[in-house]
Amino acid sequence: MLQITDLGYQYPHSNKPALDGISLSARRGEVLGLLGPNGAGKTTLISHLAGLRAIQRGSILVDGVPLAEMRAEAPTRIAVAPQEYAFYPTLSVRENLQCFGAASRLGSKLRDERIAQSLAFAQLERFADTRAERLSGGLKRRLNLAIALLPSPALVLFDEPTVGVDPQSRAFILEAVKTLAREGTAVIYTTHYMEEIEAIADHALIMDHGKVLRDGTLTELLAEGATRLRLIVGNMEATAACSLLASLGTPRMEGEYIVVALNPGVSPAAAISAVENAGACIEQLDYGHYNLEHLFMALTQRSLRDD
Numbered sequence: 211m212l213q214i215t216d217l218g219y220q221y222p223h224s225n226k227p228a229l230d231g232i233s234l235s236a237r238r239g240e241v242l243g244l245l246g247p248n249g250a251g252k253t254t255l256i257s258h259l260a261g262l263r264a265i266q267r268g269s270i271l272v273d274g275v276p277l278a279e280m281r282a283e284a285p286t287r288i289a290v291a292p293q294e295y296a297f298y299p300t301l302s303v304r305e306n307l308q309c310f311g312a313a314s315r316l317g318s319k320l321r322d323e324r325i326a327q328s329l330a331f332a333q334l335e336r337f338a339d340t341r342a343e344r345l346s347g348g349l350k351r352r353l354n355l356a357i358a359l360l361p362s363p364a365l366v367l368f369d370e371p372t373v374g375v376d377p378q379s380r381a382f383i384l385e386a387v388k389t390l391a392r393e394g395t396a397v398i399y400t401t402h403y404m405e406e407i408e409a410i411a412d413h414a415l416i417m418d419h420g421k422v423l424r425d426g427t428l429t430e431l432l433a434e435g436a437t438r439l440r441l442i443v444g445n446m447e448a449t450a451a452c453s454l455l456a457s458l459g460t461p462r463m464e465g466e467y468i469v470v471a472l473n474p475g476v477s478p479a480a481a482i483s484a485v486e487n488a489g490a491c492i493e494q495l496d497y498g499h500y501n502l503e504h505l506f507m508a509l510t511q512r513s514l515r516d517d
């Protein structure tokens with residue numbers, strides 16, 4: 211549905227690109243999770259899709275048609291549910307939807323139908339006559355969602371939609387996003403919360419410094435983590451053990467532990483033998499597979515939430 215190829219973008223007066231050759235595709239019926247620490251380039255990417263930036267390098271195609279052309283013909287096919295509240299605070303929920311419905315150029319009959327459907331989807335019927343500014347944080351996010359869905363977009367971009375919402379609304383939003391994809395919409399979902407990606411994404415893309423570091427189905431990405439060995443060695447300096455293990459995987463220190471992501475085909479037994487054959491003893495050991503957080507940290511050397 212959406213094909214981005216080699217997208218590059220550099221802000222004026224900046225000395226490095228915010229996007230540096232991003233390629234990705236999003237499909238109908240699927241959630242693409244976009245993960246990246248602060249400054250990775252997520253917002254710059256989304257603002258391209260929202261039509262707010264002219265393409266400097268590369269291409270964005272929607273069903274084979276260049277984005278700018280598609281936007282001119284059907285401006286409401288792509289919707290953005292932004293991070294910030296995007297509604298009129300002094301209008302009621304229904305008035306907001308009427309207002310955005312008119313702006314989307316929906317005919318009056320279709321508009322009423324879509325308002326009713328969006329209210330129902332976001333479960334805001336009870337609050338239809340409440341002024342938007344009186345809603346709780348979670349309900350405000352749901353109003354953002356209802357507004358984004360009003361024109362039945364084919365692609366919806368969510369920019370960290372659960373930041374600062376209560377757990378109940380968060381669960382509701384995640385379920386709504388999944389339902390949306392199941393009903394055939396293409397969804398791109400950016401977040402700092404790894405567990406949200408694990409809960410709802412079909413594909414995930416990890417980006418940093420304007421580049422894609424990994425792209426794959428969730429199963430592929432989690433399998434890629436290879437075996438992760440965590441150990442404490444005795445009779446040998448940890449730095450020496452790390453140098454020894456560097457031929458079998460990627461070691462790093464995590465507190466008193468050495469954590470090694472083993473290279474493909476290297477068994478935990480081989481790593482243990484290597485350490486023991488060099489005269490060290492293993493004082494503590496456990497091993498398992500990466501979760502998305504481990505993979506993310508191994509790729510970016512950063513935590514998602516170190517901001």
Ligand SMILES: Nc1ncnc2c1ncn2[C@@H]1O[C@H](COP(=O)(O)OP(=O)(O)OP(=O)(O)O)[C@@H](O)[C@H]1O
Nearest residue numbers: 221222224228246247248249250251252253254255
């Ligand atoms: N208006 C701007 N002018 C110059 N540089 C900018 C501007 N906006 C963003 N940048 C830079 O572009 C890079 C990508 O920023 P962007 O906001 O797209 O990242 P992000 O992944 O959305 O981060 P966050 O999670 O903090 O929203 C960063 O290095 C940032 O400093």
